[in-house]
Amino acid sequence: MAGMEQGSNALTRKLLDLMERSGYPIVQHNGQRKFGPPSDWLGPPPPKGCEVFVGKLPREIFEDELVPIFSGMGKIYEMRLMMDFSGSNRGYAFVTFTTQAEAFRAVRELNGYEIRPGRHIGVVKSVDNCRLFVGSIPKTKTKEDILQELSKRVTGIVDVILYKNCFDKKLNRGFAFVEFESHRAAAMARRALVPGCVKLWDQEVMVDWAEPEPQIDDEQMKRVKVLYVRNFQIETTPDTIQSLFESAINNKIERVKKIYDYAFIHFLTREHAELAMAKLQNTEIDGSVIEIRWAKPVERELYRIQKLKRGNAKFNNSLDLSQTLLLYKQHLAKKEYANSPKEDEGIGSVCSSPTDVKPFGSTPPKDNYYTLAPAKLDAMCKRYMWAPPVYNYSKYMDASGAELWVARVELPQVGMPLLSVPRRVGPLVTQPCLSMQQSHVEAAQNILHCIQMLHADVIQRASPALQPVYPSIVPQMQTCVSPYDYSSIYGRPPTTIPVTLPTVWRTV
Known part of the structure; x- marks a missing residue:
């Protein structure tokens, strides 16, 4: 003592x-x-x-x-x-x-x-996260609308980062990132915006921590020669972008990598990149005003591993440093990245999430038209280490002689975290489509919708409250080319439970 x-x-x-x-x-x-x-x-x-x-x-x-x-x-x-x-x-x-x-x-x-x-x-x-992810936002709302609505309930907002829809620039993508003045302000806002207790625009929104931006050394950022440019039109081609930037600097650029509505532009010198940013910031290209920022270099292998374990826009399931480095060494030992470049071109200065898919209409899509449904499905399978989707295509001729395509897709094995016992999902068959590309996208959309329904079914089965089952009064519409037995996914439906309806319903 x-x-x-x-x-x-x-x-x-x-x-x-x-x-x-x-x-x-x-x-x-x-x-x-x-x-x-x-x-x-x-x-x-x-x-x-x-x-x-x-x-x-x-x-x-x-x-x-x-x-x-x-x-x-x-x-x-x-x-x-x-x-x-x-x-x-x-x-x-x-x-x-x-x-x-x-x-x-x-x-x-x-x-x-x-x-x-x-x-x-x-x-x-230290991860001093000051950013929240806000999902399920009405797609007609602007940045000013979101800032005004959130400011009624929380304080300390510094900025709202809103992405436009790839296919219709008048709409947003249904989510936004909200930057706060401090981690404490962001934490208090997350606590105040509890889903189910607070509604914005008379509907529930999803609020969670955004994935933290990687912090790069100032000296390393001064050596970056890559620009991150977003808000392009989908139809804007890489050749158009390259021509515009080469004209601005009156010199050649190394290469352009366009992904959906954003692009990474690699320059031969830092001075060329600085000149291009100064001249083309907020320039209108094909009717859309672009935004330019420095790309942040990331270690490709480590970033892929972290994204695989962490998911998009959240990091509540992330690995700690020692676990991440151990997994990194295991991947390197297996030579999984032998053909990958040592360092990726980086990411933009703000976090991003997959865009929403534009529904197909009767008009055939353009050759360079594509959506993110297949990419979202592939990313989900990689993130949860499920077997990749298997696609099969069939071509038919209609009465007028036009070609029609039908896609058939299945997931061989869907397991954790959705199912404790791995299960096959599919095959699911699409409607006749005007191109193989369209059928490929619709097949991915179908399987994503099926996973969403399966997730809802799992939650309902886990709920202690039993909901009454009513017989359908509207016949279901057939949406597939050929019928398929979904009982392997959802289980066979129970026999119809007789329900005594009120008198007013029986007289209708």
């Missing part, structure tokens, strides 16, 4: 000496001890990206040892050491520097630092 008291007194003297030397206050509150901010600090706190997470700390290490180590990387704004009731630390801390460059340096030089013989700490960038 006397030894513990002496140790406590010695630590107190060390912390008092540290406060006197540095001029920083030290305050313990709510299970954490804060060192800083400096008393002479003027203005707002450092911007996002200045905080690092420190893990694997020995329990007997405190600020008197940590501050000298991390202050060698730059000026510390604040250090938060997590404490337990016994007086030892909980093995981790957060350190906020005054600049992002200092935080990157701390990660680069102190990750793996041997703080005790045989004890190495981990230092990674």
Whole structure:
């Protein structure tokens, strides 16, 4: 007991000496001890990206040892050491520097630092997420409409990022990203916008954390020669884009990679990219105003693994750093990326999600017309490690001699997280289509709809409340070329339950 008291007194003297030397206050509150901010600090706190997470700390290490180590990387704004009731630390801390460059340096030089013989700490960038994903937004709403509606219920909104529909620029894609002034403001907004309790425009919306943007070192960003350009028309060709940008810089560009309504444009020099951005920002191309930003370089293999495990727009199921790196090494050992480039061209400066699919009408689609339904299905199978979809096509001739295409698609094995026992879904058959491409897209749409219905059926079966079953009073319309027994997917329907209807219904 006397030894513990002496140790406590010695630590107190060390912390008092540290406060006197540095001029920083030290305050313990709510299970954490804060060192800083400096008393002479003027203005707002450092911007996002200045905080690092420190893990694997020995329990007997405190600020008197940590501050000298991390202050060698730059000026510390604040250090938060997590404490337990016994007086030892909980093995981790957060350190906020005054600049992002200092935080990157701390990660680069102190990750793996041997703080005790045989004890190495981990230092990674802290995910200070200030962005929410808002889904199920009416597609006719504008950015101003969303900002006005959300501001009635939450505070601290900095920006609303809204994507236009690929096929109709008057509509949005049904979702938006909302940027807040701080992580706390975003967390409070997420708590306030609980689905089922709050409605926007008289309908429920889905609100969750957006996938955090990757933080790239300023020095690395200064070397980027790739531009991310979005809001193109679907029919705008890569050749048109290349010609426009080459005319703007009066020089050749390396290549253009167009994906749906956005593109990555690779330049031969950084100066060419800067000139193109200055000249073509907010330029109208084929009736649509484009937006240009620097592409953020990402490690292709690691990014694919993280996306596979994390899903789109959410990261609540993401792996921690050690698990991600272990999985990364396993993939490299299997040489799964032997033919992949070392570094991808990157991602845009804002997160994106798959666009909605435009329904087909009687007019045949253009040759360069395509939708995201097959891509969404492929991404879902890869994300959940299901077997890929299998497509089969048949061509027919109608009475007028026109060619008609029918697609047949099935998923050989659908399992977790949708089903605990893997099951085959399909085959599903499309309506006659005017092209093989159209039948391919409609087949993917059909299987996505089937998965959605299967998901709803799983939730209903898991619900303790039993819902009454009523016989259908409207005959179902046949939508497939040939009938198919769906009982393998949903189970055979129960026998019709006789229901006594009110008198008013019996007289109709």
